[in-house]
Amino acid sequence: MTISDLKYLRLHNQLISQQPYANAGHVVATFGAMQAQDYAAAKWAIGLRLPDATDEDIETAIAQKTIVRTWALRGTLHFLAATDIHWILSLIAPRLNTLHASHYKRLGLDKPILSKSFSAIEKALLNGKQLTRTELAVILNKKGIATNDLRMNFILLRASLDKLICFGERNGKQFTHTLLDEWVPPSKAIKNEEALALLAERYLSGHAPACIKDFVWWSGFPLTEAKAAFAMVDDKFEEKTIGGNVYWLTKKLSDFKKKPSLYLLPAFDEYLMGYADRTTIVDEKYIKYIATSNGIFNPTIVVNGQVEGNWKRTLKKDVVVIEPNIFEAISKSNQSFLKTTAKRFGNFLNAPFKLV
Structure with a gap:
């Protein structure tokens, strides 16, 4: 297998070059979790699949509680399948809370304050209520709990990791929070060892070929635990050396096709975010245009599995303007693909498109 094969197989396993599912929950479950701090981009990440x-x-999938947005891997916002959210949070929360302990201490968020905060939040959200961050902050302030200086950020983060709250439906353009157990009833508990193996299986199903260090980056678990997790799924996956690096992929390879393609991927897409080493799909000289030093990942144009540019979109009254920035000249056939995928994005937004 070559690096070229790796790119096409990733496009296949990432559900970009194939769309076998008709349900957003199935797509998200395939990956285990999908990056979602950029809400609009995260919706397109699911939609294009x-x-x-x-x-x-x-x-609609969010309103029907098929997928749920919350703080998850690495303490960042993700979409998770409703069927997975409880066991994944149970697995990752203890480690993340330990990692964030210094922040809680610096902000004066000790156990009594967090307990008082959670009681107030729970009471405010009982019986299916959904409140915005601002509304919850007002309630906490009335209880004498300060929400300034990032305190509200970490109160909501901790409440999410501890499975008290998750995001509900939007109120206009405002995000709301609701009680997780009312939104998605608890599922059967899974032992940590089994849960970590299942997370590794989900990761590889949606990201392979991938290295163990990629899973370490994506999951936030240390190398020792990552190796143990991969060892527990070696009946389904195997190691293979590609381009001098060891990757894990399914023992029975999917029937992926190496056909010409061009895709407009959103910011923070799993095709970029899912790996520690991105040089297999992005020329090193262009990485600065894809990922900034402060952790912002831009939308990308992917040609035959290789990142060949970035793009931005502007929503106007009656049209979505798409402005591609191609790093190097592309062929006429790829220019045709660009128009096709731009139209697909316009259809996703239910708006005509304009390439500039």
């Missing part, structure tokens, strides 16, 4: 999906379809 579904046949003919629209932005409204993704909003």
Whole structure:
């Protein structure tokens, strides 16, 4: 297997070059979790992996509680399948809370303050209520709990990791929070060892070929635990050396096709975010245009599995303007692909598109 094969197989396993599912929950479950701090981008990340999906379809999946947005891997916002959210949070929360302990201490968020905060939040959200961050902050302030200086950020983060709250439906353009157990009833508990193995299996199913260090980056677990997790799934996956590096992939390879393609991927897409080493798909001289020093990942143009540019979109009253920035000249056939994928993005937003 060559690096070229690796790119096409990733496109296949990442559900970009194939769309076998018609349900957003199945897509998200395939990955284990999907990056979602950029809300609009995260919806497109799911939508492009579904046949003919629209932005409204993704909003519907959220409202129907098929997928749930919350703080998860590495303490950042992700979409998780509703069927997975409880066991994944149970697995990752203890480690993340330990990692964040110094922040809690610096902000004066000790156990009594957090307990008082959670009691107030729970009471405010009982019986299916959904409140915005601002509304919850007002309630906490009335209880004498300060929410300034990042305190609200970490109160909400901890409440999410401890499975008290998750995001609900939006109120206009405002995000709301609701009680997780009311939104998605608890599922059967899974032992940590089994849960870590399942997370590794989900990761490899949606990201392979991938290295152990990629899983370490993506999951936030240390190398020792990552190796143990991979060892527990070696009946389904195997090691293979590609381009001098050791990758894990399914023992029975999917029937992936190496056909010409061009895709407009959103910011923070798993095709970039899912790996510690991105030089297999991005020329090193262009990485600065894809990932900034402060951790911002831009939308990308991917040609035959290789990142060949970035793009931005501007929503106007009656049209979505798409402005591609190609690093190097592309062929006429790829220019045609660009128009096709731009139209697909316009259809997702239910708006005509304009390439500039």
